[in-house]
Amino acid sequence: MSHPAHTISQHLNALRGQMQTHGIAACLIPSSDPHLSEYLPQYWQGRRWLSGFNGSVGTLIVTADFAGLWVDSRYWVQAEQELVGSSITLMKTQTVNQPLHLDWLAANLQPGQTVAVDGDVLGLANARALQQTLGSANIRLRTDLDLLTAIWQARPALPQQAIYEHLPPFAATSRTEKLGALRHAMQQHGASHHFISTLDDIAWLLNLRGADVSFNPVFISHLLLDHTQVTLFVGEQKINADLVQRLAADGVSIADYSTAKAALQAIGSDARVLLDPRRVTLGLREAVAPNVAIIEAINPSTLFKSRKTAAEITQVRDTMVQDGIALAEFFSWFESAVNRDTITELTIDEQITAARARRDSFVSPSFATIAGFNANGALPHYRATTESHSEIKGDGLLLIDSGGQYLGGTTDITRVVAVGTPSAVQKRDFTLVLKGMINLSRAHFPQGTLSPMLDSLARVPLWQHGIDFGHGVGHGVGYFLNVHEGPQSISRSQPDANMAMLEGMITSNEPGIYRPGQWGVRIENLLLNVAAAASEFGDFLHFETLTLCPIDLRCIERSLLNQEETDWLNDYHQTVRNRLAPHLTGDALAWLENGTQPL
Helix, strand or coil, X not given: CCCCHHHHHHHHHHHHHHHHHHCCCEEEECCCXXXXXXXXXXXXXXXXXXHCCCCCCCEEEEECCCEEEEECHHHHHHHHHHCCCCCCEEEECCCCCCCHHHHHHHHHCCCCCEEECCHHHCEHHHHHHHHHHHHHCCCEEECCCCCHHHHCCCCCCCCCCCCEECCCCCCCCCHHHHHHHHHHHHHHHCXXXXXXXXXXXXXXXXXXXXXXXXXXXXXXXXEEECCCCEEEEECHHHCCHHHHHHHHHCCXXXXXXXXXXXHHHCCCCCCEEXXXXXXXXXXXXXXXXXXXXXXXXXXXXXXXXXXXXXXXHHHHHHHHHHHHHHHHHHHHHHHHHCCCCCCEHHHHHHHHHHHHHCCCCEEEECCCCEEEEHHHHHCCCCCCCCCCCCECCCCEEEEEEECEEECCEECCEEEEEEECCCCHHHHHHHHHHHHHHHHHHCCEEECCCEHHHHHHHHHHHHHCCCCCCCCCCEEECCCCCCCXXXXXXXXXXXXXXXXXXXXXXXXXXXXXXXXXXXXXXXXXXXXEEEECCCECCECEEEEEECCCXXXXXXXXXXXXXXXXXXXXXXXXXXXXXXXXXXXXXXHHHHHHHHHCCCC
């Protein structure tokens, strides 16, 4: 959806015209919507429309004579390419959590000037940081303006995809049970009401799914409940009459999506409303009357859905077999065709998606496939397009990061495979990343360990060689929900108590090495937190590796692996072979057997 430079200039000039009309010195455009989603419906992709930058994360600031895009290291190369000729300056941050744009505003605006940002898409926690930074510099903040509405003539409509039920056996816990658990948590907080805006929380809680957001089976909605009633604010035409009746039987009524703010405004002064400051916008928070008590805490549903039940874990293990079958079929095709037929990075996406689509219970990819050959693999969030992609031929490394949404779980896997003959340096990089991935996979740790504390385990083998990478090691993964979910995050995030590692959580494990202009290596499996034997020192957890796909033995420099690492890899490959071989025949089976030979 990239726009030519002259179009970007027109968009920025139109915005500056609105800013002048309203007396605005700077306009901040975040990458967010009223639900603080990672992947945004087209209607809320204003930052992309204004800047032409297609990455999923970034903050745009526009003044009368300056426009800057703040992005973290995952997007530096992509942003440099996409901002060429746009007059927008790339502003580099090391990590996604660095609020350097706030400091820039405080340093570059004059006291008494005004910054505008749409409060309906500004997270409450971010709004408070913005208010504090600007307030200390005597700079005004306006959050009641959506300047895009006046200038975005062909703004897309809100999505209207149908909503459907997630049914047994895949949904093993009923919505009445989930609502009961949520109300019990509300009671523990002393709350009479609870408002939820995060789409995956709502989908999980009501056992509903949709298709409003690319790759995530969720639907645009808000939810308000007390101890007797539940109101789902959603486009009413998205739910058929039968589903409305089934929801009503469980105490869930439907109201139009546009009325959510009015419902918050109507809450009586005797109420105590539970809100998650990290998962609600400033606009919605301000809709609650000043005399209504607010209880700030994490959405209980966020914690509940992060811990998969035994029945869900059984489904996830079965789903991993289905995904592993698809990957075996794909990779066996690739090995037979590479350096013989014409294959591009686009072909990889087509073929791997087609292989998954042949599996039972497959719904869609879980994110846009990243297939990067050699230099393109050095871009962590690279995406091939019809206008810009590489042919896969000769020698080098092909990085493929892909995943699927299945009725019984969500998958996310990265593999790097040899094309032709990898170089000694490429094999060294691959093996160092593998060592990091194995180091985390083998971890034992006390239950309740804050997940960011585990981040260094995957980095130590790289640090020993003076190498690091700019993204986190791991993110939580949903159950037929968002491929990125919290609250746990194995990363350099500032730890808080809600990031504790608990039994039943599923988290990715994906260290990497990226050499700009040369190649990239990332190896990713999904890990399940499993109870380990208790000791006199308390309860411990370890990881069960869920992902079932060989790791390319041709890319390993064996002298760099110690015996424990070699044993882990051999055991893992034995498990992959045992789980997948009964379901494969022909070329796919031969590829599996060859790729899982012990070192």
